[in-house]
Amino acid sequence: SQQGEEDPQALSIQEGENATMNCSYKTSINNLQWYRQNSGRGLVHLILIRSNEREKHSGRLRVTLDTSKKSSSLLITASRAADTASYFCATDSGGGADGLTFGKGTHLIIQP
Amino acid sequence: EPEVTQTPSHQVTQMGQEVILRCVPISNHLYFYWYRQILGQKVEFLVSFYNNEISEKSEIFDDQFSVERPDGSNFTLKIRSTKLEDSAMYFCASSGQFNEQFFGPGTRLTVL
Numbered sequence: 001s002q003q004g005e006e007d008p009q010a011l012s013i014q015e016g017e018n019a020t021m022n023c024s025y026k027t028s029i030n031n032l033q034w035y036r037q038n039s040g041r042g043l044v045h046l047i048l049i050r051s052n053e054r055e056k057h058s059g060r061l062r063v064t065l066d067t068s069k070k071s072s073s074l075l076i077t078a079s080r081a082a083d084t085a086s087y088f089c090a091t092d093s094g095g096g097a098d099g100l101t102f103g104k105g106t107h108l109i110i111q112p
Numbered sequence: 113e114p115e116v117t118q119t120p121s122h123q124v125t126q127m128g129q130e131v132i133l134r135c136v137p138i139s140n141h142l143y144f145y146w147y148r149q150i151l152g153q154k155v156e157f158l159v160s161f162y163n164n165e166i167s168e169k170s171e172i173f174d175d176q177f178s179v180e181r182p183d184g185s186n187f188t189l190k191i192r193s194t195k196l197e198d199s200a201m202y203f204c205a206s207s208g209q210f211n212e213q214f215f216g217p218g219t220r221l222t223v224l
Contacts, residue, residue: 090213097168
């Protein structure tokens, strides 16, 4: 099964607008994490939300988790040109050394 | 801020050659991981490592791959006999107690 599928695949918005990306998954999870990747570069950890949490904030980021719908959303408020990147959700099902399962990502473009 | 480092940033090798990719995880982390990302595709989990042994591995991590923690700081991925399809970006990650995984900048492996 495919775990951690993001939508939309691509999103283009104007600077200053809010960007919302969604992630769905199929099996039970322990944690869900969001990462940013600039073209050809490394993965930057943004936020982790546990399965018993419903919402988490970090700066301009807001993440929600709905385990009944097996979905999460990442909201970036007041977007900036520097937010242009690909955003991935990644899930694990528990355990300290559990590998993450990544989605294909949402490519976000912020138009100046 | 502590970060995961990887060397080299780019490795070019001939098919059939052995390569060793190196990583220095965050110093107080206990769990270490390798992932790969073939160009344009998802990030895929290869292997996790804890307490000096493999904790979990994916189907991709076959007998051609091995991992080692040769000393107190380095964590290596060896590919014994590279194939063309091993060309990818390889990411090392480490985590502490709660599986919040932090990634290195990656090594781009090109097999000719």
